[in-house]
Amino acid sequence: MSEIEIPYGAYWSTPFARWQGSLSHLHSLKFAAHVAKDALKRRQVDPESFDFAALGMSVPQKGSFYGLPWLAGEMGIPHLAGPTISQACATGVRLLQTVASTIREGDSQVALAIACDRISNGPHIYYPAPQGPGGTGDHENWVLDSFNWDPYTGVNMVTTAENVAKEYGFTTEEQNELTLIRYAQYENALKDDSAFLRRFMDLPFSVPDARFRKEQTVLSGDEGIFPTTREGLAKLKPVMEGGTVTFGGQTHPADGNAGIVLTNADQAKALSRDPGIKVSIVSFGQARVKAAHMPAATIPAARRALQAANLTVNDLTAIKTHNPFAVNDLVLAKELGLSLESFNDYGCSLVWGHPQSPMGLRAVIELIEMLAIKGGGHGLFVGCAAGDSAMAIVIKVEDRA
Structure with missing residues (x-):
């Protein structure tokens, strides 16, 4: 099986802004194209080198039916085609698997995985129902209704966390303790003028107006993270x-x-910020658990990714998780035998937020940088998603021989 690499440094993330904040006025697809053009230029990656791309987007916006081809056109690379992928909070990992598979099958040499979401101002959708009483249609608030009701189980997402907390006996006090640990870890990312974030985030970050003609404001980092105390x-x-x-x-x-950016081994050195660092995608894992127990889905997903990589949790140098609830990390730590302090250094989605599609990409980027700081090794990212499911990825960072 051919090796798939991520050129070191050939990735980026915007700051994440709490909904209804400084990014809430921007069309997420147009915004993603705007950011990508600048990010590629800064990283000296020629957009013309891409022969495939895939877009991750879980909250539709006007015109998003045209997906990746529209985004590519906005980036100035109208020859590029590819799919638009949506798998709730697992979109980021699914996106990487799709792009990696395309390269592995020989259909691409240099490809882009790009994800965007604006949870703010989510669409309100009307569904015609000619057979309804008087022909009255149905409707939903795409964002809030999805948080509050799983059409299969009939419960909201908080209930899935409560079900796992009850099964394992996790208390509010234990969840609070975990939350304090995670916020303290994020503080490490802010040290030395946000040195860790600057490894992949272009700061200060210029936020354009809705027409992308002038600067509306400037962000120094993630927005809307409140001080948290015991x-x-x-x-x-x-x-x-x-x-x-x-x-x-x-x-x-x-x-x-x-x-x-993803590519084969032949191209990775030329596209890397540091050609001496090799970043490889090793394996993926997916799982689904019993109904209304979403946080627990990370456990079998992580185990499957590790099994596919022929590794155990003891072989890992770093771990990142998507943790919409503190319960997620409590149950993962209990089942995999981890200390709560041993993973998610420099932050996680519990702290910096939850724009569904790009969330997983940012976590993988942070995982790469964590491994680079530690001198290399294997890393795991795992996160749950709607439908009591989860996806995981194992990567490896090492010196290039």
Whole structure:
């Protein structure tokens, strides 16, 4: 099986902004194209070198039916075609698997995985129903209704976390403790003028107006992250009566985009910021667990990715997770035998937010940089998604021989 590489440094992420914040006025697909053009120029990657691309997008916006071809046209590379992929919070990993498979099959040599979402101002959709009473149609709020109701199980996402908390006996106090650890880890990313974030994020970040003609504001980093204290968390009551999950122990919706270049081994050196660092995609894993237990899906997904890589959790140098709930990390740590402090250094989606499609790409980018800082090794990213499912990816960072 041919090796798929991510050229070191050939990736980027915008800051993530809490919904209804500084990115809420931007069409996410146009914004992603705007950011990608500048990011590729800064990284000295010629857009004409791409022969394939795929777009991840889970919240539709006007015109998004045209997906990747429209985005490519906006980037100035109208020869490029490819699919638009949507798998809720697993979109980022699915996107990487799709692009990697295309390269492995010989249909591409240099490709782009790009993902965007604007959770703010989500669409309100009307569905005609001629057989309904008086021909009255049906409707939904794409974002809020998806958070609040799984049409298969009939429950909201908080209930899935409560079900796992109940099964494992996790208390609010344990969730609060985990949350404090994660916020402290994110503080490491902000040290030395956000040195860690600057490894992949172009800061200060210029936010354009809706017509992309002038600068509207400037972000120094992620927006909308509130100070979190033990005392503040202790004052919060569970969201559900008789439950354990508070607003302090769950992530927040956000807006943003991210991109990663993938290629074969022959091309990777030329596209890398540091040709001496080799970043390889090793394996993927997918899983689905029993109904209404979404946070637990990460466990079998992680195990399948590790099995495919012929690794154990003890072989890993770094781990990143998508944790919409503190419960996610509690259950993963318990099942895989991890200490809570041993993974998610420099931050995670519990802290910096949840723009569904690009969230996984940013986590993988951070995982690459964590491994580079540690001198290499294998890393795992795993995250749950709607439908009690999850996806995982194993990557390896090493010195290029």
